[in-house]
Amino acid sequence: MTDSLDFDALHEEATARCGLSDFGGFEYQPALRALIDSINTESGMNAGGFWGQRERITNILVSRARIEDLIKQHPAITDEVINEPVVIVGLPRTGTTMLHRILASDSRFFTPIWFETRFPAPKPDEDFRVIDSRIDDGKAEVAAMLEANPDLASIHPIDAEAPDEEIMLLEQSFYSTMPPAFCNVPSYVEWLETHDNTPGYEYLRLLLQVLQWQKKEKGQQAQRWLLKTPHHLHHMDLLFKVFPEALVVQSHRDPLETIPSIASFNTALWKLCADQVDEKVVGAFSARKYAKGMHDTMIVRKQHPDAVLDVNYRETIKTPFATIEKTYDFIDMQLTDEARNAMQQWQQDNQREDRAAHQYTLEQFGYSEASLKTLFHDYRKVFITQ
Secondary structure, three states, rough: EEEEEEEHHHHHHHHHHHHHOOOOOOOHHHHHHHHHHHHHHHHHHHHHHHHHHHHHHHHHHHHHHHHHHHHEEEEEEEOOOOOEEEEEEOOOOOHHHHHHHHOOOOEEEOOHHHHHHHHHOOOOOOOOOOOOOHHHHHHHHHHHHHHHHHOOOHHOOOOOOOOOOHHHHHHHHHHOHHHHHHOHHHHHHHHHHOOOHHHHHHHHHHHHHHHHHHHHHHOOOOOOEEEEEEHHHOOOHHHHOOOOOEEEEEOOOHHHHHHHHHHHHHHHHHHHOOOOOHHHHHHHHHHHHHOOOOOOHHHHHOOOOOHHHEEEEHHHOOOHHHHHHHHHHHHHOOOOHHHHHHHHHHEEEEHHHHHOOOOOOOHHHOOHHHHHHHHHHHHHHOOOOO
C-alpha cells in the first residue's frame, strides 16, 4: 500500500466494506478531491499518518452510504424539524466546551455525542435502539489517540460518550477544519476559503435530522439542539443561512491566551500523523485562520444583532451559573430546578484539576504579544477589556 490516497480507490474500498455505492449529494466530491491532493503533496505525513487518513476518509464514505440507505428506508427522517438551535461559538480555549457540557446536562437539549459525530449512521446489522457498537468503536478510537499522544488529555477532554462538537459532522461532507487540525494541508485550506461551503452546512442539517430521528427512536425527548464548535467563526453567514432560527452564544477571551493554546493542540494532533512537525508553521496557520474567522464573524454579527449573546470566559469560569442564567434568558427557556441540579452534578464530576496542566509558550510557535495584538486588534478593541 503506497503512502498516497486515491479518490476512486477510497470509494471502491468503502463499497467493499458496506456493500453500498450511493454516497449522497451535497457536492462533496470537489472538496474531497482538494483534500486528497493536498494530503498527497503537502502534508508530510508518515506511513501511519497516511493509513490513519485513509481509514478516516473510508469510514466517512461508509457513513455517507449508510446514511443514504437509512433515509431510503425511513424517508420521514427528512421531515425532522431542527427547532431554534442554540449554538455556542468562540475561539478554542474560551470555555465553550465546559459551557456546552454543563448546558447539555439539561435533558431538554439534543446534543451531538462524540461517537455519533464520528459514526452518524447506525450499523445495518444491529438494532441501535437495543445495542450500539458505535460506542465501543468510539471508545477504541479515543483510547488509540490518547495512547499515541497522551498530551491530548491535558488540552481537550475527549470522551466517546460525552457531548462534543459538530465539527466532525461537518467533516462528513469534507467541508471542515478537521483535516488541517491533524496535518499540514495549506492548499485544502485555501480551497475551502475560496469556495462556497454551503453544501457542508446543508449536509450538517441533514445529519442533525438523522441523529434527531435516532435519538427519538431511543426514547429521548428534547426540544432543541445545543451545538458548539469554533468552526462556525469561519462561516457564521452560512450558519444563519442554513439555520435561520439559530441563537448564538459567543464566548470571549484574549487571543494572547487562546491562540498559543490552539497552536499547542494542533501541534499535538499533527504529531499523530507526522515524524517532523514545525511548531512555527502550526502557529502561523492557527493565528491567521482564527484572525480571519473572527474578522468575518464580526461583520456577520452586525447583520444579526439580536441573535448573538456575548459571554466572558473568566466570568463563566468564576460564576458559571451567572452565565447560564443569562443564556437561558437569551434563549427564552426556564432554568428548571431539575436542570440546575443536573448541571451542579456535572460540575462536581468534572473538575479541571483532575486533568494535567496544559503548558506552552508564545515563543515556541513564533508569536509575540505585539504580533498577536496586531493580528487581533479589531476584535480585542471591541471585546477584550484592557
